[in-house]
Amino acid sequence: xxxxxxxxxxxxxxxxxxxxxxxxxxxxxxxxxxxxxxxxxxxxxxxxxxxxxxxxxxxxxxxxxxxxxxxxxxxxxxxxxxxxxxxxxxxxxxxxxxxxxxxxxxxxxxxxxxxxxxxxxxxxxxxxxxxxxxxxxxxxxxxxxxxxxxxxxxxxxxxxxxxxxxxxxxxxxxxxxxxxxxxxxxxxxxxxxxxxxxxxxxxxxxxxxxxxxxxxxxxxxxxxxxxxxxxxxxxxxxxxxxxxxxxxxxxxxxxxxxxxxxxxxxxxxxxxxxxxxxxxxxxxxxxxxxxxxxxxxxxxxxxxxxxxxxxxxxxxxxxxxxxxxxxxxxxxxxxxxxxxxxxxxxxxxxxxxxxxxxxxxxxxxxxxxxxxxxxxxxxxxxxxxxxxxxxxxxxxxxxxxxxxxxxxxxxxxxxxxxxxxxxxxxxxxxxxxxxxxxxxxxxxxxxxxxxxxxxxxxxxxxxxxxxxxxxxxxxxxxxxxxxxxxxxxxxxxxxxxxxxxxxxxxxxxxxxxxxxxxxxxxxxxxxxxxxxxxxxxxxxxxxxxxxxxxxxxxxxxxxxxxxxxxxxxxxxxxxxxxxxxxxxxxxxxxxxxxxxxxxxxxxxxxxxxxxxxxxxxxxxxxxxxxxxxxxxxxxxxxxxxxxxxxxxxxxxxxxxxxxxxxxxxxxxxxxxxxxxxxxxxxxxxxxxxxxxxxxxxxxxxxxxxxxxxxxxxxxxxxxxxxxxxxxxxxxxxxxxxxxxxxxxxxxxxxxxxxxxxxxxxxxxxxxxxxxxxxxxxxxxxxxxxxxxxxxxxxxxxx
Numbered sequence: 001x002x003x004x005x006x007x008x009x010x011x012x013x014x015x016x017x018x019x020x021x022x023x024x025x026x027x028x029x030x031x032x033x034x035x036x037x038x039x040x041x042x043x044x045x046x047x048x049x050x051x052x053x054x055x056x057x058x059x060x061x062x063x064x065x066x067x068x069x070x071x072x073x074x075x076x077x078x079x080x081x082x083x084x085x086x087x088x089x090x091x092x093x094x095x096x097x098x099x100x101x102x103x104x105x106x107x108x109x110x111x112x113x114x115x116x117x118x119x120x121x122x123x124x125x126x127x128x129x130x131x132x133x134x135x136x137x138x139x140x141x142x143x144x145x146x147x148x149x150x151x152x153x154x155x156x157x158x159x160x161x162x163x164x165x166x167x168x169x170x171x172x173x174x175x176x177x178x179x180x181x182x183x184x185x186x187x188x189x190x191x192x193x194x195x196x197x198x199x200x201x202x203x204x205x206x207x208x209x210x211x212x213x214x215x216x217x218x219x220x221x222x223x224x225x226x227x228x229x230x231x232x233x234x235x236x237x238x239x240x241x242x243x244x245x246x247x248x249x250x251x252x253x254x255x256x257x258x259x260x261x262x263x264x265x266x267x268x269x270x271x272x273x274x275x276x277x278x279x280x281x282x283x284x285x286x287x288x289x290x291x292x293x294x295x296x297x298x299x300x301x302x303x304x305x306x307x308x309x310x311x312x313x314x315x316x317x318x319x320x321x322x323x324x325x326x327x328x329x330x331x332x333x334x335x336x337x338x339x340x341x342x343x344x345x346x347x348x349x350x351x352x353x354x355x356x357x358x359x360x361x362x363x364x365x366x367x368x369x370x371x372x373x374x375x376x377x378x379x380x381x382x383x384x385x386x387x388x389x390x391x392x393x394x395x396x397x398x399x400x401x402x403x404x405x406x407x408x409x410x411x412x413x414x415x416x417x418x419x420x421x422x423x424x425x426x427x428x429x430x431x432x433x434x435x436x437x438x439x440x441x442x443x444x445x446x447x448x449x450x451x452x453x454x455x456x457x458x459x460x461x462x463x464x465x466x467x468x469x470x471x472x473x474x475x476x477x478x479x480x481x482x483x484x485x486x487x488x489x490x491x492x493x494x495x496x497x498x499x500x501x502x503x504x505x506x507x508x509x510x511x512x513x514x515x516x517x518x519x520x521x522x523x524x525x526x527x528x529x530x531x532x533x534x535x536x537x538x539x540x541x542x543x544x545x546x547x548x549x550x551x552x553x554x555x556x557x558x559x560x561x562x563x564x565x566x567x568x569x570x571x572x573x574x575x576x577x578x579x580x581x582x583x584x585x586x587x588x589x590x591x592x593x594x595x596x597x598x599x600x601x602x603x604x605x606x607x608x609x610x611x612x613x614x615x616x617x618x619x620x621x622x623x624x625x626x627x628x629x630x631x632x633x634x635x636x637x638x639x640x641x642x643x644x645x646x647x648x649x650x651x652x653x654x655x656x657x658x659x660x661x662x663x664x665x666x667x668x669x670x671x672x673x674x675x676x677x678x679x680x681x682x683x684x685x686x687x688x689x690x691x692x693x694x695x696x697x698x699x700x701x702x703x704x705x706x707x708x709x710x711x712x713x714x715x716x717x718x719x720x721x722x723x724x725x726x727x728x729x730x731x732x733x734x735x736x737x738x739x740x741x742x743x744x745x746x747x748x749x750x751x752x753x754x755x756x757x758x759x760x761x762x763x764x765x766x767x768x769x770x771x772x773x774x775x776x777x778x779x780x781x782x783x784x785x786x787x788x789x790x791x792x793x794x795x796x797x798x
Contacts, residue, residue: 026185026186026189026244027183027184027185027189027245028098028099028100028106028184028185028186029049029095029098029163029182029183029184030048030049030095030097030098031047031048031049031050032049032095032181032182032183032184033072033073033075033076033180033181033182033336034047034065034073034075034076034077034180035073035074035075036048036049037065037075038065039065039066039067039075040064040065041062041063041064042063042064042065047063047065047077049095049096049097050077050093050094050095050096051093051094051096052093053091053092053093053094053164054085054090054091054092055085055090055091057085058083058084058085058090058091058168059082059083060082060083061079061080061081061082061083061091061167062078062079062080062082063077063078063079063093064077064078064080065077065078066078066178069113069145069178070180071111071113071145071147071178071180071181072111072180072181072246072336072337073180073181073336073337074337075180076178076179076180077093077178077179077180078176078177078178079091079093079167079176079177079178079179080175080176080177081167081168081172081173081174081175081176081177082173082174083173084168084169084170084172084173085168086168087168088122088137088138088166088167088168088169089122089164089166089168090168091166091167091168092164092165092166092167092168093164093165093167093179094162094163094164094165095162095163095164095165095182095184096162097160097162098160098161098162098163098184099159099160100154100158100159100160100161101154101159102154102156102157102158102159103153103154103155104153104154104186104187105151105152105153105154105186105187106151106152106153106154106184106185106186106187107149107150107151107183107184107185107186107187107189108123108125108134108149108150108151108152108163108182108183108184109147109148109149109181109182109183110123110147110148110165110179110180110181110182110183111145111146111147111148111179111180111181112139112141112145112146112148112177112178112179112180113141113142113143113144113145113146113177113178114141114142114143114172114175114176114177114178115143115175115176115177115178116143116175116176117141117142117143118140118141118171119140119141119169119171119172119175119177120138120139120140120141120169120171120172121138121139121141121165121166121167121169121172121177122135122136122137122138122139122164122165122166123135123136123137123139123148123150123163123165124136124137124163124164124165124166125150125152125161125162125163125184126161126162126164127156127158127161127162128158128160128161128162131156133152133153133154133155133161134150134151134152135150136148136150138169141177145178145180151187163182163184165179181336185245188376189244189245190244190245190247190361191361191364191376191377192244192374192375192376192377193252193358193359193360193366193370193371193374193375193377194241194242194243194244194249194358194359194360195356195357195358195371195374196239196241196343196356196357196358196359197216197355197356198216198217198218198237198354198355198356198357199216199217199218200239201237201238201239201240202237202238202239203218203237204232204233204234204235204236204237204347205234206220206221206222206232206234206235206347207219207220207221207235207237207347208220208221210353212353215313215355216355217256217353217354217355218237218353218354219350219351219352219353219354220235220267220347220348220349220350220352221350222347222350223263223348223349223350224347224348224349225473225519226348227286227288227434227435227473227474228281228284228286229268229277229278229279229280229281229283229284229346230268230278230284230346230347230348231278231279232278233278235278235346235347236276236278236344236345236346236347237344237345237346238275238342238343238344239342239343239344239357240340240341240342241340241341241342241343241359242339242340242341243334243339243340243341243359244339245334245336245339246334246335246336246339247333247334247361247362247363248331248332248333248334248361248362248363249319249331249332249333249334249359249360249361249362250317250318250319250320250331250332250359250360250361250362251269251317251318251319251332251357251358251359252302252315252316252317252318252319252357252358252359252360252366252371253315253316253318253354253356253357253358254313254314254315254354254355254356254357254358254371254372255290255294255313255314255316255352255353255354255355256310256311256312256313256314256352256353256355257290257291257309257310257311257351257352258310258311258350258351258352258353259310259311259351260351261291261292261310261670262289262291262425262430262469262470263349263351264291264310264349264350264351264352265288265289265290265291265310265349265351265352266286266287266288266289266290266348266349266352267287267345267346267347267348267349267352268284268285268286268287268345268346268347268348269284269285269287269318269344269345269346270283270284270285270343270344270345270346271283271284271285271330272330272332273332273334273341273342273343274341274342275342275344276344278346284346286348286434287318288430288431288434289425289431290316290352291309291310291425292307292308292309292310292408292424292425292668292670293305293306293307293308293316293408294306294307294308294314294315294316295308295314295315295316295368296308296312296313296314296315296368296667297368297667297679298367298368298369298372299367299368299369299382299384299385300315300367300368301365301366301367301381301382301384302315302316302317302366302367302368302371303317303320303365303366303381304317304320305317305408305445306408307408307665307668308667308668309663309667309668309669309670309672310670311672312667312672313355314368314667315358315368315371315372319331319332319362320362331362332359343357345357356371358371360377361377363379364376364377364378364379365377365378365379365380365381365382366378367382385680386681387681388678388680388681388682389413389416389681390413390416390417390677390681390683391413391416392415392416392417393416394415394416394417394418394419395417395418395690395691395694395695396418396419396694396698397419398698399694399697399698400698401651401656401657401658401659402419402420402459402657402658402659403418403419403420403658403659403661403694404418404419404420404421404422404458404459404461404658404659404660404661405417405418405420405421405422405660405661405662405663405664406421406422406423406424406463406622406660406661406662406663407421407422407423407424407449407452408424408425408426408668414452414456415452415456415458417664418458418661419457419458419459420458420459420460420461420658420660421449421452421453421458421459421460421461422461422462422463422621422660423445423446423449423450423462423463424463425445425470426445426446426448426449427446427449427462427463427464428463428464428467428470428471429465429466429467429470429471429472429490430470430471430472430473431445431446431470432446432490433471433472433474433475433486433490434472435474436472436474436486438486438489438493441493443497446462446497446498447497450497450498450501451718451719454500454718455718455719455727457764459502459503459658460498460500460501460502460503461501461502461503461504461505461555461619461660462494462498462501462503462504462505462552463504463505463508463557463621464504464505464506464507464508464557465490465491465494465504465505465506465507465508465541465545466487466506466507466508466515466527466541467507467508467509467513467515468509468513468514468515468516468517468520468521469508469509469513469520471515471521471523475521475522475523476518476519476521476522476523478523480523480525480526481526483523483526484523484526484527487523487526487527487541487544488544488548491544491545491547491548491549492548494548494549495548495549495550495552496548499551499715499716500551500715500716500729501549501551501552502552502553503552503553503554503555503585503586503619504545504549504552504553504554504555505555505556505557505588505621506541506542506545506554506555506556507538507541507542507556507557508557508558509557509558509559510535510538510556510558510574511558511567511570511571511574512558512559512560514537515527515537524537527540527541528540533577534573535573535574535577538556538574538577538578539577539578539581539583542554542578542581542583542584543581543583545583546583551711551713553585553586554583554584554585554586555584555585555586555587555588555619556571556574556575556578556584556587556588557588557589557590557621558571558588558589558590559590559592559595559622560590560595561589561590561595561607561611562589562595562599562603562604562607562608562611563595563596563599563603563604563607564603564607565603565606565607568607568610568611571587571611572610572611572614575587575611575614575616576614579614579615579616584616585616585617586616586617586618586619586657587611587614587616587617587618587619588618588619588621589608589611589618589619589620589621590620590621590622590623591620591621591622591623591624591650591659592622592623592624592662592671593624593625593626593630593642593671593674594629594630596625596642596646597625597628597629597642597646598628599646601645601646601649604646604649604650605649605653608649608650608653608655608656611655612653612654612655616655617655617656617657618653618655618656618657619656619657619658619659619660620650620656620658620659620660621660621662622660622661622662623650623659623660623661623662624661624662624663624669624670624671624674625639625642625643625646625647625674625686626638626639626642626671626672626673626674626675627639627673627674630671630672630673630674631673632673633673634672634673634675634684635673636684636685636686637685639673639674639684639685639686640684640685640686640689642686643686643689643690644689647690647693648693651693651694651697652697661676662674663675664676664677664687665677665679666678666679667679676690711731711733712731712732712733712785712788712790713730713731713790714728714730714781714783714790714791714792715728715729715730715792716792717767717781717792717794720794720795721795721796721797722769722794722795722796722797723769723796723797723798724768724769724770724796725766725767725768725769726766726767726769726794726796727764727765727766728740728753728764728765728766728767728781728792729762729763729764729765730762730763730765730783730790731761731762731763732758732760732761732763732785732786733760734760734786735757735758735759735760736757736758736785736786737756737757737758737785737786738754738755738756738757738758738783738784738785739752739754739755739782739783739784739785740752740753740754740755740765740781740782740783740784741753741755741781741782741784742767742779742780742781742782742794743779743780743782744774744777744778744779744780745777745778745779745780750774750779751767751774753765753767753781758785769796774796775796775798776796776797776798777795777796778793778794778795778796779793779794779795779796780792780793780794781793781794
């Protein structure tokens with residue numbers, strides 16, 4: 001209990017009661033940070049919002065407003081205790097007349113420190129009958145500012161309450177105590193996203209305000225190739241954003257990428273708040289790759305990149321996932337003294353529509369629904385209904401060939417369905433090489449997918465090294481010699497960063513989209529041009545891949561092949577040139593809806609046979625089937641008919657060693673009608689059929705093994721760093737006595753994982769550090785087989 005004023009002298013009082021309009025979540029304490037008080041000692045009238053109270057028999061404390069030290073803002077309250085009473089409340093300051101709502105819950109926070117360590121105070125909050133809703137008793141102070149917090153509910157019918165702070169502790173005698181920024185706020189204060197309509201800003205002339213159904217949006221009217229800044233104020237929109245509270249915020253955007261996908265998916269966002277220079281590189285962040293990211297379903301948590309596709313409205317967390325490598329991933333900071341901020345964007349590609357922007361606290365989670373409706377964020381991730389999610393095993397487990405899929409940075413149950421992974425946009429040169437400075441290339445997306453594949457024992461096929469459609473825009477302006485230097489750097493860095501990738505599409509779509517001409521890379525000459533063979537540039541690309549990615553199977557990939565005899569003939573010309581030089585390990589054949597839905601199965605079989613005659617394995621890539629022409633509402637019967645007619649032709653061909661689908665989840669498909677799984681996890685009829693077909697086909701078939709020929713290799717352990725388990729994979733090419741031993745940095749043996757005769761093959765070992773006494777730090781894993789030795793460094797962090 002805290003006690004009243006009837007036995008105390010009052011060195012009074014404040015104040016003016018403030019009528020609070022707007023949301024109940026605003027700061028409720030009048031002058032909680034003492035910013036409305038004059039610097040100096042208190043008078044008998046006290047200071048706005050506060051009572052200063054002490055007993056008659058106490059040497060008066062000194063209450064004064066100071067401007068140093070402060071925790072936030074410009075002022076703080078200093079209380080010097082000169083004498084003590086018999087009760088803790090005999091010296092107190094009271095934040096008074098705080099408006100509340102019956103039954104509501106509030107957060108209480110205050111900053112405090114002392115001149116000398118060991119001081120103690122009570123932070124209390126309650127009604128005028130001296131009943132407490134909550135209390136911190138005592139709070140021990142140090143000489144450093146510390147924030148004290150609690151939560152309370154108004155459990156009675158009070159509409160105004162008070163928050164006394166008690167000082168009469170023996171440890172406080174002769175000490176000075178500082179208080180700052182007492183806040184009492186609704187429990188949802190600051191959690192509500194600040195939503196800004198895209199058309200509400202000062203709009204440059206390069207933008208247009210348009211209407212789609214009930215949505216008003218803005219879009220640019222022209223394309224621009226620059227990657228550093230808008231370079232024209234007419235290409236900018238300026239917003240004034242009023243925040244409810246200080247703190248760190250993430251930036252979200254509700255946007256729609258047009259039908260040209262990766263030609264409709266980039267813009268510039270200001271690097272932080274304030275007015276920006278339209279030509280200053282440091283003022284802007286180039287945001288690209290929005291075509292296959294984001295979240296569209298109401299219960300999606302807009303946190304990671306997401307995998308929502310084009311031509312749908314979706315929310316994207318821009319701050320957390322798309323700031324490129326040359327700039328740090330920084331949140332937007334709002335200080336308590338400046339809640340009005342200027343924010344700007346700049347246009348780049350037409351076809352990108354903006355409906356809203358939103359700022360949400362960086363420590364909270366927001367779903368699509370929360371952002372759509374302006375609802376408070378959640379401290380913990382909202383629970384998702386996963387009752388219909390498939391939990392494995394992978395559909396092709398036990399098969400003699402793989403069934404894989406493309407994966408973005410989402411779909412965490414991906415490994416329950418598929419046993420092979422191909423990155424989508426993340427593996428392309430244009431996505432990684434965000435600038436000409438190789439030190440700032442953005443590998444984060446590809447790193448995550450590679451690590452996911454390795455940690456889930458999935459076959460990893462990178463996509464792709466050379467493709468005319470997506471490469472860095474800056475490469476086009478360089479001369480061929482400079483271009484070749486960058487191409488070699490690209491191949492080398494991929495090989496060094498992902499040494500255990502299984503396959504890679506070296507050249508994508510050589511027949512249909514070579515890297516020649518403006519806006520298509522324009523580096524064909526750097527690779528040797530057409531040359532004597534007509535395909536010298538392809539041969540050069542494969543030669544580089546063989547040099548820099550020696551452990552990967554090298555594939556070529558193109559579309560409109562097996563549905564067209566002439567295209568198959570042209571494709572075979574390239575393939576045979578590569579095969580004769582020992583440069584190719586497999587043939588990729590795309591299987592998109594528009595290639596296969598009208599093709600005869602006889603044509604498909606015949607051209608697969610022609611490709612198989614090369615002796616190379618065939619891999620069907622990018623398979624998707626749905627509505628004819630991808631038109632209209634998704635038609636379950638049409639999709640099922642196509643799968644039954646086409647899939648067996650591909651799967652059952654003896655030279656087809658794997659099929660990679662190009663997506664499977666609703667709202668995450670390049671071809672929107674081609675999804676197999678509804679967003680809630682429920683299967684469409686074609687998925688039901690596919691799962692049963694694969695199960696029936698593989699019954700009794702020997703389990704698939706990777707086709708890589710074993711070599712002597714000790715792979716990097718994963719995860720790394722780790723705690724407490726890590727997986728170590730190694731291979732040996734011939735039978736030998738083999739030892740796998742872990743040593744610490746002093747060369748002392750920590751664990752013997754293998755010590756026996758092994759046959760040629762690939763082996764996987766798990767080291768569980770909890771089974772030993774290893775401390776955090778660096779360890780070395782040493783593989784000895786016959787007369788060959790390899791060592792890898794590992795990092796264990798408890």
